Amino acid sequence: MKPVRTPSLVFGLAALCLLTVMFGHGLYQSHRQRMADSQELTDKLARALEEHTQHSFQAIDGTLRTTIAHLRSLRETGQDADALAHGILKANLATMTHARQLAILGPDGRVRHHAGRPDPAPVNLADRDFFKAQVEQDAGLFIGAPAISRNNSAWFIGASRRLTTVDGRFDGVLVAIVEPQRFRAFYKALHPGERGAVTLLRLDGALIVNEPFEEEMLSRSYADIPLFRKHLPEAPVGRFRQIASTDGVERTYSYRRVEGLPLVVVIGSAVQDTLGDWWIDARRQAVVWLLCVAGLGALAAVALRHGMERARALHALAESEERYRLIADNASDAIFRTRLDGTRLYVSPSVTAVLGYTPEELMRTPRIEFIHPDEREEVFHTLHSRLAVSGRVVLPFRAVRKDGRVIWTETAVSLIVDPPSGQKEWIAALRDVSERKGIETELLEAKRQAEQAARVKSDFLATMSHEIRTPMNGVVGFANLLLETPLSPEQERFATHVRDAGRSLMTVINDILDFSRLEAGRLELREAPFAPRPLVESCGAIVRLAAEEKGLALHLDVADDVPERLLGDPDRIRQILLNLLGNAVKFTEAGSVTVRVTRQAERGAEPRVVLSVTDTGPGIPEDKQPLLFQKFGQIDRSHGGTGLGLAISRQLAEIMGGGIGVTSRTGVGSTFWFTLPLREPPAGNEAAEAPRAASATGTGRILVVEDLAMNRELVTRLLTLAGHAVVCAEDGAQAVEAMRRERFDLVLMDVHMPVMDGLEATRAIRALPGPAARTPILALTASALPDEVAGYRAAGMEGSITKPVDKALLLDTVARYVRATAPTEDTAV
Ligand code: ADP
Numbered sequence: 006m007k008p009v010r011t012p013s014l015v016f017g018l019a020a021l022c023l024l025t026v027m028f029g030h031g032l033y034q035s036h037r038q039r040m041a042d043s044q045e046l047t048d049k050l051a052r053a054l055e056e057h058t059q060h061s062f063q064a065i066d067g068t069l070r071t072t073i074a075h076l077r078s079l080r081e082t083g084q085d086a087d088a089l090a091h092g093i094l095k096a097n098l099a100t101m102t103h104a105r106q107l108a109i110l111g112p113d114g115r116v117r118h119h120a121g122r123p124d125p126a127p128v129n130l131a132d133r134d135f136f137k138a139q140v141e142q143d144a145g146l147f148i149g150a151p152a153i154s155r156n157n158s159a160w161f162i163g164a165s166r167r168l169t170t171v172d173g174r175f176d177g178v179l180v181a182i183v184e185p186q187r188f189r190a191f192y193k194a195l196h197p198g199e200r201g202a203v204t205l206l207r208l209d210g211a212l213i214v215n216e217p218f219e220e221e222m223l224s225r226s227y228a229d230i231p232l233f234r235k236h237l238p239e240a241p242v243g244r245f246r247q248i249a250s251t252d253g254v255e256r257t258y259s260y261r262r263v264e265g266l267p268l269v270v271v272i273g274s275a276v277q278d279t280l281g282d283w284w285i286d287a288r289r290q291a292v293v294w295l296l297c298v299a300g301l302g303a304l305a306a307v308a309l310r311h312g313m314e315r316a317r318a319l320h321a322l323a324e325s326e327e328r329y330r331l332i333a334d335n336a337s338d339a340i341f342r343t344r345l346d347g348t349r350l351y352v353s354p355s356v357t358a359v360l361g362y363t364p365e366e367l368m369r370t371p372r373i374e375f376i377h378p379d380e381r382e383e384v385f386h387t388l389h390s391r392l393a394v395s396g397r398v399v400l401p402f403r404a405v406r407k408d409g410r411v412i413w414t415e416t417a418v419s420l421i422v423d424p425p426s427g428q429k430e431w432i433a434a435l436r437d438v439s440e441r442k443g444i445e446t447e448l449l450e451a452k453r454q455a456e457q458a459a460r461v462k463s464d465f466l467a468t469m470s471h472e473i474r475t476p477m478n479g480v481v482g483f484a485n486l487l488l489e490t491p492l493s494p495e496q497e498r499f500a501t502h503v504r505d506a507g508r509s510l511m512t513v514i515n516d517i518l519d520f521s522r523l524e525a526g527r528l529e530l531r532e533a534p535f536a537p538r539p540l541v542e543s544c545g546a547i548v549r550l551a552a553e554e555k556g557l558a559l560h561l562d563v564a565d566d567v568p569e570r571l572l573g574d575p576d577r578i579r580q581i582l583l584n585l586l587g588n589a590v591k592f593t594e595a596g597s598v599t600v601r602v603t604r605q606a607e608r609g610a611e612p613r614v615v616l617s618v619t620d621t622g623p624g625i626p627e628d629k630q631p632l633l634f635q636k637f638g639q640i641d642r643s644h645g646g647t648g649l650g651l652a653i654s655r656q657l658a659e660i661m662g663g664g665i666g667v668t669s670r671t672g673v674g675s676t677f678w679f680t681l682p683l684r685e686p687p688a689g690n691e692a693a694e695a696p697r698a699a700s701a702t703g704t705g706r707i708l709v710v711e712d713l714a715m716n717r718e719l720v721t722r723l724l725t726l727a728g729h730a731v732v733c734a735e736d737g738a739q740a741v742e743a744m745r746r747e748r749f750d751l752v753l754m755d756v757h758m759p760v761m762d763g764l765e766a767t768r769a770i771r772a773l774p775g776p777a778a779r780t781p782i783l784a785l786t787a788s789a790l791p792d793e794v795a796g797y798r799a800a801g802m803e804g805s806i807t808k809p810v811d812k813a814l815l816l817d818t819v820a821r822y823v824r825a826t827a828p829t830e831d832t833a834v
Pocket of ligand 1: 622624649651675
């Protein structure tokens with residue numbers, strides 16, 4: 006981590022230094038001042054001392070001289086000096102302040118006279134220095150070293166002068182016995198401090214007086230001390246500092262040589278005394294300083310900590326910024342940071358790969374706009390409207406690269422708040438999705454082509470099935486007709502085979518057609534009101550014959566609570582029901598087949614109609630049941646079929662909003678059921694289906710319009726056999742002509758015909774004057790898709806009958822229309 010330098014820390018350290026310097030300087034100054042003061046004082050004291058010593062010894066010397074002069078004048082005048090000596094000594098001693106005795110010693114050293122008693126005791130002082138110094142020569146005033154009196158054991162100093170005879174020979178010594186205490190009293194009064202020292206020394210190193218008094222010091226010689234070796238030779242007056250060898254106390258000394266005397270005065274004051282107060286002061290100040298340091302230290306610590314935390318936070322921020330920048334710099338998406346006013350704050354290097362511009366170009370010129378001009382407005386609109394709501398938007402748009410190439414991009418934009426500045430900004434990550442877009446387009450195209458192919462396939466199948474159905478119509482129809490003519494047993498068997506083979510082929514074709522339509526999603530449902538009961542009955546009628554032929558009982562049971570009319574696609578419902586019924590009859594060998602229609606109303610669920618077909622057939626093993634409704638899910642192949650019927654039924658039931666299922670037990674039978682949402686048509690809405698005749702019997706005049714001779718003959722035959730009168734037309738134009746000429750109860754109109762097709766003919770008939778225009782017209786066609794049927798209705802037809810023609814269905818439908826129109830005919834006739 007980088008060193009932390011914050012202004013507060015620097016300030017703290019500077020303040021600390023300044024404080025330390027101030028304290029240090031203050032202490033140094035006061036120390037110096039004290040030392041200087043003390044030195045000055047000792048200098049002054051030294052001068053006073055010198056003066057005192059000088060005066061004292063001059064006074065002593067003066068008395069000695071006066072006494073000698075007095076004695077000499079006595080001798081010169083011939084008086085008895087010895088007799089008068091005591092008096093003279095006594096008188097002179099009285100003038101002396103420092104001496105306690107004044108004595109005359111003979112040349113042998115014996116005391117001749119002293120001021121004490123006229124007749125002194127015999128004492129010899131020849132060994133004393135003040136005597137010895139004068140024997141050989143005149144030593145002037147000689148100040149002896151301190152010595153102990155043999156008389157009273159007191160310390161004394163002898164100050165002597167030489168006595169001579171008239172002719173100049175040595176005649177003894179006059180000595181003043183000086184009391185050192187007298188000096189010491191004065192020295193004490195000078196008071197150079199508690200541990201101060203005052204000393205009087207002779208220039209040869211002998212100590213004369215010391216205060217404080219140390220007895221053992223007196224016997225030593227101090228000739229070797231720096232005072233004599235160094236300082237005095239340099240200057241007669243001076244100062245020095247040293248630790249005293251005698252008591253180990255450090256002192257500052259001032260010395261002065263006493264003028265006119267072989268003496269030096271030294272006065273020393275102890276450093277400890279001088280600095281006593283200073284030390285207290287210094288300690289006090291040091292405490293203050295320490296407190297300041299501690300305070301500042303605490304402040305500095307807080308500042309340092311704060312600074313470090315801040316530095317750490319900044320460092321962490323910088324690191325994370327670095328990290329994110331690294332990610333942004335190395336991302337393959339182009340990343341932009343933009344202020345809301347459009348100022349770009351960051352553009353990642355990857356922008357060059359995506360858009361061809363360098364980041365600098367985009368930063369420098371914020372007006373470079375790479376959104377495709379056609380999409381710019383919408384992009385900004387979406388951005389502003391959606392970003393405000395969700396805070397994040399993904400925008401797909403086309404961008405124009407620097408080289409002009411248009412690319413597809415996907416841009417995720419987020420609105421964020423930049424933590425340090427608190428400013429809102431956009432972060433956008435722009436990605437080139439051209440490749441993906443290309444694949445998408447290819448996929449869409451492939452899907453479209455696949456759908457197209459499925460459509461083509463289903464169209465092909467529709468056409469093929471139509472083409473197959475038409476001739477099959479003839480095969481099945483004529484086989485039926487053949488069977489109604491007198492035949493030999495063998496011929497009848499062959500004709501039956503032809504009919505059955507034709508029927509099963511028709512089923513196969515129908516199944517394949519439906520299935521391909523379902524697969525292509527092209528099966529459309531029609532929504533129409535219908536009556537469930539007749540629907541079930543008509544289905545029953547279709548299979549009844551086959552059931553009876555096998556000896557099976559057929560029961561139809563529609564519950565009372567099932568509404569009379571429902572809304573749905575009756576053709577598809579019929580298709581499913583017929584499929585289930587057909588299977589039931591096909592697979593059941595004995596017993597019965599029962600159709601039930603019930604209403605199912607479970608709580609909370611939409612009401613439903615349940616249509617079920619129960620048989621007493623072989624049943625279906627449980628493990629096989631799930632296969633049933635899958636394509637080609639045949640279990641028993643012995644009965645032929647495509648295996649598509651139930652798969653188609655399931656899909657039909659499901660697209661109608663219902664479901665399908667089975668419950669079965671092997672050896673007992675099966676119940677196939679399917680459900681439909683129960684929806685009733687609004688009241689008053691008339692059935693779009695063919696009007697229901699009171700009875701399906703009755704005959705009328707019918708115009709059959711059909712271009713194929715075989716079909717014409719088949720339909721004519723079926724209708725005439727049922728008792729109808731039939732007129733044929735070969736195309737639309739002939740039909741319109743016939744309608745103009747004659748009256749018919751019903752027109753059965755083929756759709757695809759030469760000259761004039763069925764739709765055009767229908768429109769022309771509807772445009773005819775008179776009741777002919779109201780004649781019911783039914784399409785007779787192999788193309789019965791819902792949109793086709795809708796087209797027929799739009800042209801003016803009532804409904805349609807699908808080819809290949811099912812005899813029962815044809816006759817039933819025709820009978821209904823003929824009966825319904827009969828009253829009109831009656832009134833018209
Ligand atoms: P297919 O055209 O073969 O009849 P479906 O899809 O209608 O096709 O039926 C599929 C298979 O389900 C049949 O082949 C048959 O094995 C079985 N199946 C259908 N209905 C019954 C039934 N009522 N009883 C027994 N098996 C049945």
